[in-house]
Amino acid sequence: MLDEDVIRRTLATALKRGGDFAEVFIEEKTSSSASLDDGRVEEVSSSRRRGAGIRVVVGETTGFAHTADLSEEGLRSAAEAAAGAAQGSAGVRDVGAFSRKTVEPTHEVRDYPESIDKEIKVEALRRADAAARAEGGAIAQVSASYADSRRRILVANSDGLIAGDEQIRTRFSVNAVATGDTGLQTGTESPGRTVGWELLEEFPPEQTAQIAARRALSKLEARPAPSGKWPVVLKKGAGGVLFHEACGHGLEADLVARDASIFKGRVGEQVASSLVTVVDDGRLAREWGAYGIDDEGAAAQRNVLIEDGVLTDYMWDLLRARKEGRKSTGNGRRETYMNLPMVRMTNTFLERGETDPEDIISATPYGIYCVALGGGQVNTATGDFVFGVTEAYLIENGVLTAPLRNAQLIGNGAEALRAIDLVGNDFDTWAGTCGKDGQGVPVSSGQPTLRVSELTVGGTGA
Amino acid sequence: MTSKRDLLVIAREIAGSARGSEQIEARVGRGRDTEVEVLRGSVESLTVAESEGVTIRVVIDGRQGVASAGSLDPEIVAATLEDARDNARFAEPDEFSGLATPGELGNAVAPDLNLWRDDLALIPTEQKVEMALELERAVLGANSLVRGVESSSYGDGANESALVTSTGIEAVHRRTSASLGASALAGPESETQTGYGFSVGRTLSDLDLEYAANQAANRAVRLLGATQPKTQHIPVILDPLVARTVLALIVSALGAESVQKGRSMFAGRTGEEIGSPIVDLIEDPTNPEAFGATPFDSEGAPTRRVDLVTAGVLNGYLHNVTTARRGKTVTTGSALGSGVGARAAYLRPGPLSVEELFASVPHALYVQSVSGIHSGTSTVSGDFSVGAEGLMVRDGVFAEPVREATIASTLPRILLDIAQIGSDLTWLPGGGAGMTLLISDMMLSGS
Numbered sequence: 001m002l003d004e005d006v007i008r009r010t011l012a013t014a015l016k017r018g019g020d021f022a023e024v025f026i027e028e029k030t031s032s033s034a035s036l037d038d039g040r041v042e043e044v045s046s047s048r049r050r051g052a053g054i055r056v057v058v059g060e061t062t063g064f065a066h067t068a069d070l071s072e073e074g075l076r077s078a079a080e081a082a083a084g085a086a087q088g089s090a091g092v093r094d095v096g097a098f099s100r101k102t103v104e105p106t107h108e109v110r111d112y113p114e115s116i117d118k119e120i121k122v123e124a125l126r127r128a129d130a131a132a133r134a135e136g137g138a139i140a141q142v143s144a145s146y147a148d149s150r151r152r153i154l155v156a157n158s159d160g161l162i163a164g165d166e167q168i169r170t171r172f173s174v175n176a177v178a179t180g181d182t183g184l185q186t187g188t189e190s191p192g193r194t195v196g197w198e199l200l201e202e203f204p205p206e207q208t209a210q211i212a213a214r215r216a217l218s219k220l221e222a223r224p225a226p227s228g229k230w231p232v233v234l235k236k237g238a239g240g241v242l243f244h245e246a247c248g249h250g251l252e253a254d255l256v257a258r259d260a261s262i263f264k265g266r267v268g269e270q271v272a273s274s275l276v277t278v279v280d281d282g283r284l285a286r287e288w289g290a291y292g293i294d295d296e297g298a299a300a301q302r303n304v305l306i307e308d309g310v311l312t313d314y315m316w317d318l319l320r321a322r323k324e325g326r327k328s329t330g331n332g333r334r335e336t337y338m339n340l341p342m343v344r345m346t347n348t349f350l351e352r353g354e355t356d357p358e359d360i361i362s363a364t365p366y367g368i369y370c371v372a373l374g375g376g377q378v379n380t381a382t383g384d385f386v387f388g389v390t391e392a393y394l395i396e397n398g399v400l401t402a403p404l405r406n407a408q409l410i411g412n413g414a415e416a417l418r419a420i421d422l423v424g425n426d427f428d429t430w431a432g433t434c435g436k437d438g439q440g441v442p443v444s445s446g447q448p449t450l451r452v453s454e455l456t457v458g459g460t461g462a
Numbered sequence: 463m464t465s466k467r468d469l470l471v472i473a474r475e476i477a478g479s480a481r482g483s484e485q486i487e488a489r490v491g492r493g494r495d496t497e498v499e500v501l502r503g504s505v506e507s508l509t510v511a512e513s514e515g516v517t518i519r520v521v522i523d524g525r526q527g528v529a530s531a532g533s534l535d536p537e538i539v540a541a542t543l544e545d546a547r548d549n550a551r552f553a554e555p556d557e558f559s560g561l562a563t564p565g566e567l568g569n570a571v572a573p574d575l576n577l578w579r580d581d582l583a584l585i586p587t588e589q590k591v592e593m594a595l596e597l598e599r600a601v602l603g604a605n606s607l608v609r610g611v612e613s614s615s616y617g618d619g620a621n622e623s624a625l626v627t628s629t630g631i632e633a634v635h636r637r638t639s640a641s642l643g644a645s646a647l648a649g650p651e652s653e654t655q656t657g658y659g660f661s662v663g664r665t666l667s668d669l670d671l672e673y674a675a676n677q678a679a680n681r682a683v684r685l686l687g688a689t690q691p692k693t694q695h696i697p698v699i700l701d702p703l704v705a706r707t708v709l710a711l712i713v714s715a716l717g718a719e720s721v722q723k724g725r726s727m728f729a730g731r732t733g734e735e736i737g738s739p740i741v742d743l744i745e746d747p748t749n750p751e752a753f754g755a756t757p758f759d760s761e762g763a764p765t766r767r768v769d770l771v772t773a774g775v776l777n778g779y780l781h782n783v784t785t786a787r788r789g790k791t792v793t794t795g796s797a798l799g800s801g802v803g804a805r806a807a808y809l810r811p812g813p814l815s816v817e818e819l820f821a822s823v824p825h826a827l828y829v830q831s832v833s834g835i836h837s838g839t840s841t842v843s844g845d846f847s848v849g850a851e852g853l854m855v856r857d858g859v860f861a862e863p864v865r866e867a868t869i870a871s872t873l874p875r876i877l878l879d880i881a882q883i884g885s886d887l888t889w890l891p892g893g894g895a896g897m898t899l900l901i902s903d904m905m906l907s908g909s
Contacts, residue, residue, distance in 0.1 A: 044549035045528035085508040227907040374837020386849025388837025458868025458907035
């Protein structure tokens with residue numbers, strides 16, 4: 001993307017006032033999207049972004065500047081601004097010889113976004129619209145959209161590292177509105193993968209549309225969820241986001257260092273049921289949070305965070321790891337070149353167990369079966385969480401009965417991990433955007449079907 | 463950023479390249495931001511940044527294409543225009559789409575809001591750093607139960623933009639902003655509570671450091687010892703931040719786009735009573751006190767005050783030019799992005815101070831923060847069921863704190879159940895204002 005000599009001179013400028021570390025991060029990203037609403041392809045759009053973020057670390061302080069001007073002059077002026085912000089005064093540090101790091105891609109991308117005609121893409125939206133409306137006259141409105149992106153990055157630092165990566169992502173979403181005696185209800189489904197247009201072979205638009213439409217329709221029939229403390233069965237894939245929010249964030253080394261994690265100082269302790277193993281794996285092929293290298297040049301890797309219930313490690317970015325004299329775990333990410341990297345999750349999941357998922361439901365005399373969760377929120381310092389449930393059913397005498405609406409799951413991450421008493425032998429993931437300090441990055445979360453012996457369900461029913 | 467060409471000149475050039483029946487809207491912008499984060503008495507990061515960008519909308523025969531780029535480099539701008547033209551070929555025509563013409567913007571004149579402060583550019587970085595450090599010290603000193611500060615930061619920005627359309631609209635705007643924010647950690651490690659405090663303004667001297675520090679500390683400390691409450695129906699007092707969040711949900715269902723597309727719980731309700739008789743709901747981006755104040759909306763239409771609900775009765779909806787054409791009315795200057803939305807909505811404040819409002823009810827739940835808004839609420843169905851943290855209020859004063867609870871109602875019900883509106887109108891970052899609100903009844907779920 002840029003000449004190595006230009007990068008070396010930029011790093012030298014960044015360190016001219018002294019400093020422990022300097023880094024140039026270059027990003028080039030193109031995205032395209034289109035949306036259909038009210039039966040019509042309303043808008044087709046695209047965007048491009050290109051620029052560099054330069055940081056200089058002096059002791060505890062990071063100076064950061066960014067620029068959209070990738071000429072040598074533009075980079076030099078950003079490097080000077082970062083050096084000035086870092087306020088270094090120590091001796092000049094040399095920039096080492098570059099050694100290029102290469103990482104095996106986790107999977108091949110077949111249909112690059114720009115290789116597919118836009119007409120084919122908008123046609124997929126029309127197919128989704130028709131399929132959702134075909135689910136019945138109660139479907140009153142449908143919107144559908146796709147979004148794809150190609151992101152290329154190059155990272156070089158004063159330790160001599162230079163590494164690049166290319167990340168292709170595609171997502172397809174459908175939202176349906178159903179109307180009935182109980183008013184309007186909505187259903188959404190939006191699969192996403194780190195792949196090109198071949199996403200639609202794994203998730204055909206019609207199938208995504210049907211899931212969204214049926215979700216909206218089932219809510220018309222649904223009754224308010226019962227409030228109280230009940231056993232909760234989370235269907236494979238549906239509950240991963242809960243553990244991402246309520247446990248994953250507390251395992252990020254920067255939050256631990258800020259004294260804002262319930263898992264601080266607890267490595268080696270039993271923090272979860274012995275049935276629970278939690279992994280963050282940036283190399284899980286095709287998953288929404290997958291990549292070759294992170295935004296600091298460290299290779300993505302598989303990190304076991306909790307093994308058989310015992311806390312084994314946190315997730316680390318470069319700066320936190322340097323302070324502890326250890327290596328990054330490949331979890332340093334940033335939304336754009338305009339942001340500083342921090343510790344972020346990738347694909348975070350609970351490993352599968354041994355129980356047949358059918359047996360988990362039949363072993364539950366009364367409880368809630370959650371098929372899809374919405375977003376949620378967690379206080380990482382306490383582990384308290386709240387999650388909306390977007391599709392759920394009542395379990396009575398070991399069988400699924402009435403659809404439920406308006407359910408919320410309320411609890412504490414650490415307590416929920418300890419209360420997992422049945423873990424299925426199936427597995428699925430869910431794609432989402434994780435927000436932290438104003439930066440959003442693509443992540444996936446996953447889990448087998450599992451049961452939490454008791455969770456507070458907030459509902460509007462008796 | 464090698465050259466600093468005038469934004470209006472760049473935007474005119476882009477819009478001026480429209481051919482034949484093509485319409486072009488060019489929006490260009492430039493900004494300068496500073497952000498300081500401190501941790502335990504030292505600067506953790508200091509960011510100084512300049513950014514620029516362009517968004518081009520092309521409409522050809524009712525088909526709309528959009529393209530944007532994070533650069534004003536002439537070659538990139540030219541490529542972006544071609545992208546927008548190409549995108550337009552694949553959209554489907556709509557008789558109501560197309561750029562606004564000056565005649566459609568109504569008689570409103572863009573207000574002079576004076577949202578720019580020259581002094582911001584002259585403030586030395588050291589002073590900004592010192593402010594973030596001072597905030598961290600102030601949070602620690604505000605209460606002996608505060609054991610740490612999770613984050614303390616200062617940020618400011620100066621942004622300029624120009625919008626020009628080939629149909630003859632021109633809108634130039636600039637603004638500055640400054641903010642302080644801190645998150646306090648209170649209590650022993652076995653039971654940590656966090657609280658956020660902030661202050662916002664147009665420049666550094668507008669910021670109230672003491673207020674932000676005390677807010678962060680108090681909000682964390684008063685939750686110490688929180689337990690799960692019993693499930694019950696109860697009157698609920700919403701903190702101004704929470705009230706603003708709930709209000710924003712209600713107002714988003716008053717955008718004409720969602721109404722026309724059958725996605726609003728308030729469709730077909732004009733002239734009807736949708737709120738309690740004390741409710742006057744107003745959207746007014748011409749109020750310079752509002753953080754979301756702006757003289758122009760995103761189509762270049764002058765903004766104006768819109769009385770959405772008066773004495774509980776719905777007067778109408780928020781419109782951009784496209785929804786106005788479809789609804790045979792005029793725009794309310796509420797174009798936001800490519801849709802419709804509010805920037806500065808508020809309820810007309812009532813007569814009671816916060817203390818008087820507390821004393822007006824024997825027993826209530828005070829909600830300090832809500833969670834799960836995106837999953838637990840729907841402006842389509844009106845569902846409202848969210849996680850809540852706060853304190854019980856008895857005999858007009860705070861009693862025990864509560865956690866791991868949810869509150870539920872429906873958005874239309876909440877609007878009808880507004881029993882008191884506090885006099886403490888507070889403009890908040892992100893647009894809109896909040897005030898303490900008493901809702902006569904909600905379902906509180908706990909144990």
